[in-house]
Amino acid sequence: MTEARAASAPTVLRVVLGRRLQDLRERAGLSYEQAARALDVTHATVRRIEKAEVGLRIPYVEKLLLTYGVTAPAEIANFLELAREANRPGWWHRFRDVLPEWFSAFVSLEGSAELIRAYEPHYVPGLLQTPQYAEAVLRAGRPHASQEEIERGVALRMQRQALLTRDDPPLLWVVLDETVLRRPIGGPEVMRRQIDRLIEACGMPQVRLQVMPFASGPHPAMYGPFHIFRFPLPELPDIAYAESLIGAVYLDEREDVSRFREALDRMSAQALPAGPTREFLEEARDRL
Template sequence: MLRVVLGKRLAELRERAGIGYEAAARALDVTHATIRRMEKAEVGLKIPYVEKLLRTYGVTDPEEVESFLALAREANKPGWWHRYRDVLPEWFSAFVSLEGEASLIRAYEPHYVPGLLQTEDYARAVLRAGLPHAPAETIERGVSLRMARQRLLTRDPAPPLLWVVMDETVLRRPIGGPAVMRAQIDRLVAACAMPNVRLQVMPFAAGPHPAMYGPFHIFRFEIRELPDVVCSENLVGAVYLDERDDVSAFLEALDRMCAQAAPAHSTEAVLGRIRKEI
């Protein structure tokens, strides 16, 4: 995500200087496609390239140049999740990066408890269902990654606000057995008390709603260069959307669902009733 920010800033500097792709490429003796890929965060930022571009775009203040280069060096470092690359698909690396930078994470979950709120036993059962042929060590690595992601909600400073609408189906589907489900509901009850977590349950009785087609997440950031991003998952990957019209459609659907679902202040009572039935 830091590469995305720096790429956008490079594009702004180039445009402000009135320099086109071809001229910028000539300054580095590369193709114009390389400049485009740098601005779109599709490649790492080579420090000599970045420094030469800054000079070409008229950035001459030494402190400003060094500040930009320091961010570029930071952007080239692998994220903490890199050590889980053996069990982390490329499409999900982007998800974890978005998750880590977001100030607000909103989601609709029709099937499972969100990964950020799962217990170890629940996560293990979910991963086993999705990867029936995977060896035990792969499942355990996946559980470890999921637990590491959860530290996001208690980080200091500035943990993100997590606002989730879950279908009642999530709480009714027996995953891992009764004991696992009871422990998972207890985890959700505890989450309701967290100041940066808001949970709502969409009851069966509410009928149809605008997002019955599948799960999705919406990420919002404090960094001005980053637009809202929607992640819509499927069986083999995910689609990421950041065009305003696309994101607006998901936001509207989720807003309608929040109005239709049980209010957040009643979620603990809903969880308690369902737990007694398990």
């Protein structure tokens, strides 16, 4: 993934296999042009395969493996089976009618990460939203959507939350701006239930939640929300994500991601620790 909008929404496995093909090509000492000649395609096609911008065509993958010196039948068969799996649509594909293509990549990254760090200055992150709060957020963001579309969007958001209760959940570490607790979304009762959900999340071992109160003053990420994903797979670097009204950027260059990581590190030191965060949430709920 790069700084460009993730138009093709690759699954994480497709990204990994693309990087493995790149590594095999480079170890074989072949250029894009030389690899492309083996497939009778342009060098841009090979580049796009490696960057997970296109699907993994099985005949192409098999030919590339042989060109790169991979000849063991079992090794080839295993790689091709992974390629077939990578080409299968993710579970979220059935929500494609309400899921923007650029956000599909986010759902894939989210489900494969071992650590998800985020700063959110506007609303509760989707993984911690109640259904009622999620509906209010979606209605605000999509004022022309039908009731069915809103309900489908809520269902997608609730299914994403299943990763927090699976056998190997990622660590979710969120810095939440006080603005999130002050902005009335869905009315007092919806906000009370949502804050109760956050208080409950404070007790989950796989969730680390911190509030950044107004009293803490300025901080390094006052420009907007973002996420950082870390993966257990050696082929994948940390990836930073930021979105706008019409798309998103996915950054994986070390220098770019390090700036986001440094900002979050500073903010985590500046925000309230776990105990005071829970107390802050309880006080915010009592004010409603």
